[in-house]
Amino acid sequence: MLGKVFERIEAYRDNATKTELKLVDKLKSIDRNDMIYLSITDLADTLGVAEATILRFCRKLGYKGFQDFKLHLSQDIATDTVDDTSKPKRLSDEMADAIAQTCKQLDYDVCLAVADKIIAARKLCVFAVGNSQIAALAAKARLIKAGINAENATDNHTQAIIAANLDADDLLILFSVSGGTLDVIKLAEIAHGNGTPVVVVTNYSKSPLSKYADYLLYTSRKEAAYEGGSLATVASQIYITDVLCTAVYERLGVRATANARKASQAVSDKSV
Numbered sequence: 001m002l003g004k005v006f007e008r009i010e011a012y013r014d015n016a017t018k019t020e021l022k023l024v025d026k027l028k029s030i031d032r033n034d035m036i037y038l039s040i041t042d043l044a045d046t047l048g049v050a051e052a053t054i055l056r057f058c059r060k061l062g063y064k065g066f067q068d069f070k071l072h073l074s075q076d077i078a079t080d081t082v083d084d085t086s087k088p089k090r091l092s093d094e095m096a097d098a099i100a101q102t103c104k105q106l107d108y109d110v111c112l113a114v115a116d117k118i119i120a121a122r123k124l125c126v127f128a129v130g131n132s133q134i135a136a137l138a139a140k141a142r143l144i145k146a147g148i149n150a151e152n153a154t155d156n157h158t159q160a161i162i163a164a165n166l167d168a169d170d171l172l173i174l175f176s177v178s179g180g181t182l183d184v185i186k187l188a189e190i191a192h193g194n195g196t197p198v199v200v201v202t203n204y205s206k207s208p209l210s211k212y213a214d215y216l217l218y219t220s221r222k223e224a225a226y227e228g229g230s231l232a233t234v235a236s237q238i239y240i241t242d243v244l245c246t247a248v249y250e251r252l253g254v255r256a257t258a259n260a261r262k263a264s265q266a267v268s269d270k271s272v
Helices: 005-015 018-028 040-047 051-060 066-077 084-105 108-120 130-145 156-164 182-193 231-252 254-266
Strands: 124-128 171-176 198-202 215-218
Touching (some): 018 051, 040 051, 108 215, 108 231, 124 130, 124 156, 124 182, 130 254, 182 198
Parallel strands (some): 198 215
16 A cells, blocks of 8 residues: 555545544544654554554554554654754754753652662662663763662663562663663563562653553653654653762762762873
8 A cells, every 4th residue: 555644544444444434533633743752552542442453553554563654654744844054953952852841740759769779779770772772871870980880781681681680679770762662671571570679761651661660750852753762862861860860969978979089080090
């Protein structure tokens, strides 16, 4: 089936069931610019149908799944009308807005509670995949300066093995924008089964990953399917990382300051 997304949807009308016709009408009532930022769970709630119904419909239209559907819809509507001279300003605004919106919904009391868990953990693991690894690595770098033994692994097999050996005295922090990445969901599932507290930093409260979270922290920068890994989104994740680490330093007090000073001295001869 060829054509743009909504051209395909209209072309499918003649073969649609009564239920699918209702679905088509409901889809057309949603702003396409909003739809590209919805998770399949969010869209299912909005339309009042099961996620499986949406998935089947996308495949009948010729797409591999919901993400493929959103990718093509994004490509249909993503026309870049910004002139080259204003692009740097637009990117700056996007990053600033991502951080500002994340700040508005961030509960510092939750951050302090997570900080207590970080400090008390026998073993702390900070995991992610893809571009979210940037925030995970930033968290590790800041925490080890405070004397917190944070562990990070980039290979998902290694991550799973480490998660399998965690217990209730440990802590797992996971970064995932969509909350729908299978490798990350598996880590949360393994840790949850071991009784390990799980902290999730994500964009979506109703994502599959969120149901395993003991502590939820939200980023607000939503991504269209075609722009996965946007650095504006990474900026909002790193902002949460910085706030969490600030909470840890606050809880540790002079101990954190002393450890950070020792860390700085240890690498002082690395610069010219």
